[in-house]
Amino acid sequence: MVATIRLSVPGMLRYRAIAVRAVAEAARLVSGSTVRDPKNPTLDPLSHDVRHPFDTAVVSAFMEIFNNVAIHAYQRKGGGEIEIEITPSKDAIVIEVRDDGRPFDIDDVAPLATELDEESLPEGGMGIHIAKTMLDEMTYEPGPPNLWRLYKRLPVTQVAVGRS
Protein backbone atom coordinates (compact mmCIF):
# COMPACT_ATOMS: atom_id res chain seq x y z
CA MET A 1 0.00 0.00 0.00
CA VAL A 2 1.29 3.41 -0.90
CA ALA A 3 -0.04 6.22 1.24
CA THR A 4 1.08 9.80 1.45
CA ILE A 5 1.74 11.64 4.69
CA ARG A 6 1.25 15.39 4.57
CA LEU A 7 2.68 17.85 7.02
CA SER A 8 2.70 21.61 6.88
CA VAL A 9 4.91 23.62 9.21
CA PRO A 10 5.70 27.34 9.38
CA GLY A 11 8.85 28.04 7.35
CA MET A 12 11.09 28.60 10.35
CA LEU A 13 13.94 26.65 11.93
CA ARG A 14 11.94 26.45 15.15
CA TYR A 15 9.72 23.81 13.52
CA ARG A 16 12.55 21.81 12.01
CA ALA A 17 12.59 19.06 14.63
CA ILE A 18 8.90 18.30 14.08
CA ALA A 19 9.43 17.83 10.37
CA VAL A 20 12.62 15.80 10.85
CA ARG A 21 10.79 13.51 13.30
CA ALA A 22 8.02 12.81 10.78
CA VAL A 23 10.55 12.03 8.04
CA ALA A 24 12.57 9.75 10.34
CA GLU A 25 9.48 7.75 11.26
CA ALA A 26 8.45 7.46 7.61
CA ALA A 27 11.94 6.24 6.67
CA ARG A 28 11.65 3.57 9.33
CA LEU A 29 8.44 2.32 7.73
CA VAL A 30 10.51 1.54 4.63
CA SER A 31 13.76 0.29 6.20
CA GLY A 32 12.05 -1.69 8.96
CA SER A 33 14.68 -0.48 11.38
CA THR A 34 13.87 -0.71 15.03
CA VAL A 35 15.10 0.97 18.14
CA ARG A 36 18.53 -0.46 18.90
CA ASP A 37 18.35 -0.36 22.66
CA PRO A 38 14.75 -0.12 23.87
CA LYS A 39 15.80 -0.66 27.49
CA ASN A 40 17.88 2.46 27.50
CA PRO A 41 15.83 5.27 25.98
CA THR A 42 17.31 8.71 26.06
CA LEU A 43 15.40 11.95 26.38
CA ASP A 44 15.35 12.28 22.63
CA PRO A 45 13.89 9.20 20.92
CA LEU A 46 15.13 10.49 17.58
CA SER A 47 18.66 9.68 18.63
CA HIS A 48 17.74 6.00 18.41
CA ASP A 49 15.87 6.28 15.17
CA VAL A 50 18.60 7.24 12.80
CA ARG A 51 20.99 4.30 12.75
CA HIS A 52 19.99 2.34 9.67
CA PRO A 53 21.87 3.55 6.55
CA PHE A 54 18.58 4.18 4.73
CA ASP A 55 17.20 6.29 7.58
CA THR A 56 20.56 8.07 7.85
CA ALA A 57 20.49 9.00 4.18
CA VAL A 58 16.88 10.16 4.15
CA VAL A 59 17.08 12.17 7.36
CA SER A 60 20.46 13.73 6.51
CA ALA A 61 19.20 14.89 3.13
CA PHE A 62 15.91 16.19 4.48
CA MET A 63 17.58 18.16 7.27
CA GLU A 64 19.69 20.02 4.71
CA ILE A 65 16.72 20.79 2.48
CA PHE A 66 14.66 22.04 5.42
CA ASN A 67 17.59 24.27 6.47
CA ASN A 68 17.90 25.54 2.91
CA VAL A 69 14.22 26.46 2.67
CA ALA A 70 14.10 28.16 6.07
CA ILE A 71 17.34 30.09 5.44
CA HIS A 72 17.29 30.87 1.73
CA ALA A 73 13.65 30.73 0.65
CA TYR A 74 12.24 32.31 3.81
CA GLN A 75 15.43 34.24 4.76
CA ARG A 76 15.16 33.08 8.40
CA LYS A 77 12.07 35.24 8.74
CA GLY A 78 9.31 32.73 8.05
CA GLY A 79 6.31 34.29 6.41
CA GLY A 80 5.15 31.12 4.69
CA GLU A 81 4.65 27.43 5.09
CA ILE A 82 6.83 24.45 4.30
CA GLU A 83 4.58 21.78 2.83
CA ILE A 84 6.01 18.30 3.17
CA GLU A 85 4.60 15.25 1.40
CA ILE A 86 6.17 11.94 2.32
CA THR A 87 5.36 8.80 0.36
CA PRO A 88 6.95 5.69 1.81
CA SER A 89 6.50 2.53 -0.23
CA LYS A 90 7.79 -1.05 0.09
CA ASP A 91 11.25 -0.23 -1.21
CA ALA A 92 11.58 3.54 -1.51
CA ILE A 93 10.62 6.91 -0.15
CA VAL A 94 9.67 10.09 -1.97
CA ILE A 95 9.64 13.40 -0.12
CA GLU A 96 8.33 16.55 -1.75
CA VAL A 97 9.04 19.86 -0.06
CA ARG A 98 7.23 22.97 -1.27
CA ASP A 99 7.65 26.57 -0.23
CA ASP A 100 6.49 29.98 -1.41
CA GLY A 101 9.70 31.80 -0.60
CA ARG A 102 12.51 33.01 -2.83
CA PRO A 103 13.65 30.55 -5.50
CA PHE A 104 17.06 29.00 -4.88
CA ASP A 105 19.77 29.03 -7.52
CA ILE A 106 20.89 25.42 -7.34
CA ASP A 107 23.38 25.92 -10.21
CA ASP A 108 25.17 28.46 -8.05
CA VAL A 109 26.24 25.76 -5.57
CA ALA A 110 29.97 25.22 -5.95
CA PRO A 111 31.18 21.61 -5.96
CA LEU A 112 33.37 20.46 -3.09
CA ALA A 113 37.13 20.48 -3.65
CA THR A 114 38.21 17.18 -5.20
CA GLU A 115 41.31 16.95 -3.06
CA LEU A 116 40.35 17.67 0.48
CA ASP A 117 43.07 18.67 2.89
CA GLU A 118 43.39 20.97 5.85
CA GLU A 119 43.49 24.05 3.64
CA SER A 120 40.44 23.20 1.58
CA LEU A 121 38.20 22.05 4.43
CA PRO A 122 34.92 23.83 3.68
CA GLU A 123 33.09 25.90 6.26
CA GLY A 124 29.93 26.23 4.25
CA GLY A 125 28.09 25.21 1.09
CA MET A 126 27.98 21.56 2.09
CA GLY A 127 24.23 21.15 2.54
CA ILE A 128 23.15 20.59 -1.06
CA HIS A 129 26.13 18.32 -1.63
CA ILE A 130 25.15 16.20 1.38
CA ALA A 131 21.52 15.95 0.27
CA LYS A 132 22.37 15.07 -3.33
CA THR A 133 24.96 12.46 -2.40
CA MET A 134 22.78 10.78 0.22
CA LEU A 135 19.86 10.34 -2.20
CA ASP A 136 19.35 8.38 -5.40
CA GLU A 137 17.67 11.37 -6.98
CA MET A 138 17.06 14.97 -6.07
CA THR A 139 15.40 17.60 -8.22
CA TYR A 140 14.51 21.23 -7.67
CA GLU A 141 11.98 23.29 -9.58
CA PRO A 142 11.72 26.99 -8.82
CA GLY A 143 8.14 28.08 -8.23
CA PRO A 144 5.99 29.35 -6.94
CA PRO A 145 5.77 27.06 -5.19
CA ASN A 146 9.42 26.01 -5.19
CA LEU A 147 9.58 22.22 -5.19
CA TRP A 148 12.31 19.95 -3.88
CA ARG A 149 11.80 16.27 -4.70
CA LEU A 150 13.87 13.74 -2.79
CA TYR A 151 13.97 10.08 -3.77
CA LYS A 152 15.74 7.23 -1.98
CA ARG A 153 15.51 3.53 -2.79
CA LEU A 154 16.06 0.81 -0.24
CA PRO A 155 18.98 -1.31 -1.53
CA VAL A 156 17.65 -4.62 -2.93
CA THR A 157 19.44 -6.69 -0.31
CA GLN A 158 17.59 -4.80 2.41
CA VAL A 159 14.06 -4.95 0.99
CA ALA A 160 13.41 -8.38 2.51
CA VAL A 161 14.72 -7.19 5.86
CA GLY A 162 12.53 -4.14 5.67
CA ARG A 163 9.48 -6.31 5.25
CA SER A 164 10.17 -8.75 8.05
Place this chain on the structure above:
Amino acid sequence: MAAPFDVQHATDETRLTIRGSLDINSAPALAEEIDKIVATKPAKVTVDLGSLDLIDSSGVAALVKLYKGVRGGGGAITIAGARDQPLAIFKLLRMDKVFNL
Protein backbone atom coordinates in the same frame (compact mmCIF):
# COMPACT_ATOMS: atom_id res chain seq x y z
CA MET B 1 16.87 21.44 27.06
CA ALA B 2 20.38 20.87 28.40
CA ALA B 3 23.29 22.31 26.45
CA PRO B 4 24.37 19.75 23.85
CA PHE B 5 28.02 20.18 24.75
CA ASP B 6 30.39 20.77 27.63
CA VAL B 7 33.97 21.90 27.88
CA GLN B 8 36.55 20.73 30.38
CA HIS B 9 39.80 22.58 30.72
CA ALA B 10 42.65 20.57 32.19
CA THR B 11 46.23 21.82 32.44
CA ASP B 12 47.38 19.91 29.38
CA GLU B 13 44.18 19.48 27.42
CA THR B 14 40.85 21.08 26.53
CA ARG B 15 38.14 18.50 26.12
CA LEU B 16 34.92 19.26 24.25
CA THR B 17 32.10 16.73 24.48
CA ILE B 18 29.18 17.16 22.08
CA ARG B 19 25.92 15.27 22.54
CA GLY B 20 22.61 14.77 20.79
CA SER B 21 22.09 16.79 17.66
CA LEU B 22 24.60 19.35 16.38
CA ASP B 23 22.56 21.22 13.82
CA ILE B 24 21.53 24.62 12.60
CA ASN B 25 19.64 25.24 15.83
CA SER B 26 22.35 24.14 18.26
CA ALA B 27 25.49 25.07 16.29
CA PRO B 28 25.38 28.85 16.98
CA ALA B 29 25.79 28.29 20.74
CA LEU B 30 28.68 25.93 20.08
CA ALA B 31 30.27 28.43 17.69
CA GLU B 32 30.45 30.96 20.55
CA GLU B 33 32.15 28.37 22.73
CA ILE B 34 34.53 27.52 19.91
CA ASP B 35 35.59 31.17 19.62
CA LYS B 36 36.42 31.12 23.33
CA ILE B 37 38.41 27.90 23.03
CA VAL B 38 40.36 29.10 19.99
CA ALA B 39 41.14 32.42 21.71
CA THR B 40 43.03 30.59 24.48
CA LYS B 41 45.37 29.04 21.87
CA PRO B 42 45.17 25.59 23.47
CA ALA B 43 48.07 23.20 22.92
CA LYS B 44 45.78 20.18 22.76
CA VAL B 45 42.06 19.85 22.12
CA THR B 46 40.10 16.61 22.12
CA VAL B 47 36.58 16.56 20.72
CA ASP B 48 34.49 13.61 21.89
CA LEU B 49 31.67 12.78 19.48
CA GLY B 50 30.76 9.44 21.05
CA SER B 51 27.43 10.83 22.25
CA LEU B 52 26.68 12.77 19.08
CA ASP B 53 23.62 11.30 17.35
CA LEU B 54 22.96 13.67 14.46
CA ILE B 55 24.84 16.36 12.61
CA ASP B 56 24.04 18.62 9.69
CA SER B 57 26.20 20.86 7.52
CA SER B 58 25.98 23.69 10.08
CA GLY B 59 27.38 21.36 12.73
CA VAL B 60 30.16 20.23 10.40
CA ALA B 61 31.00 23.88 9.68
CA ALA B 62 31.34 24.57 13.42
CA LEU B 63 33.74 21.64 13.83
CA VAL B 64 35.79 22.73 10.81
CA LYS B 65 36.05 26.19 12.35
CA LEU B 66 37.33 24.67 15.59
CA TYR B 67 39.76 22.42 13.73
CA LYS B 68 41.21 25.26 11.67
CA GLY B 69 41.25 27.62 14.64
CA VAL B 70 43.18 25.26 16.91
CA ARG B 71 45.64 24.24 14.18
CA GLY B 72 46.07 27.86 13.14
CA GLY B 73 47.04 28.69 16.71
CA GLY B 74 49.69 25.98 16.64
CA GLY B 75 47.72 23.46 18.67
CA ALA B 76 46.88 19.80 18.10
CA ILE B 77 43.30 18.59 17.77
CA THR B 78 41.84 15.10 17.94
CA ILE B 79 38.28 14.38 16.90
CA ALA B 80 37.22 11.02 18.26
CA GLY B 81 34.27 8.69 18.64
CA ALA B 82 32.13 9.64 15.63
CA ARG B 83 29.61 6.93 14.80
CA ASP B 84 26.41 6.29 12.84
CA GLN B 85 24.93 9.32 11.05
CA PRO B 86 27.71 11.79 11.95
CA LEU B 87 30.37 9.32 10.74
CA ALA B 88 28.41 8.81 7.50
CA ILE B 89 28.38 12.58 6.97
CA PHE B 90 32.14 12.95 7.61
CA LYS B 91 32.81 10.10 5.18
CA LEU B 92 30.53 11.61 2.55
CA LEU B 93 32.40 14.91 2.83
CA ARG B 94 35.71 12.97 2.86
CA MET B 95 36.60 14.67 6.12
CA ASP B 96 37.14 11.35 7.86
CA LYS B 97 40.68 11.29 6.40
CA VAL B 98 41.54 14.85 7.43
CA PHE B 99 40.04 14.33 10.87
CA ASN B 100 41.63 10.87 11.18
CA LEU B 101 38.32 9.24 12.12
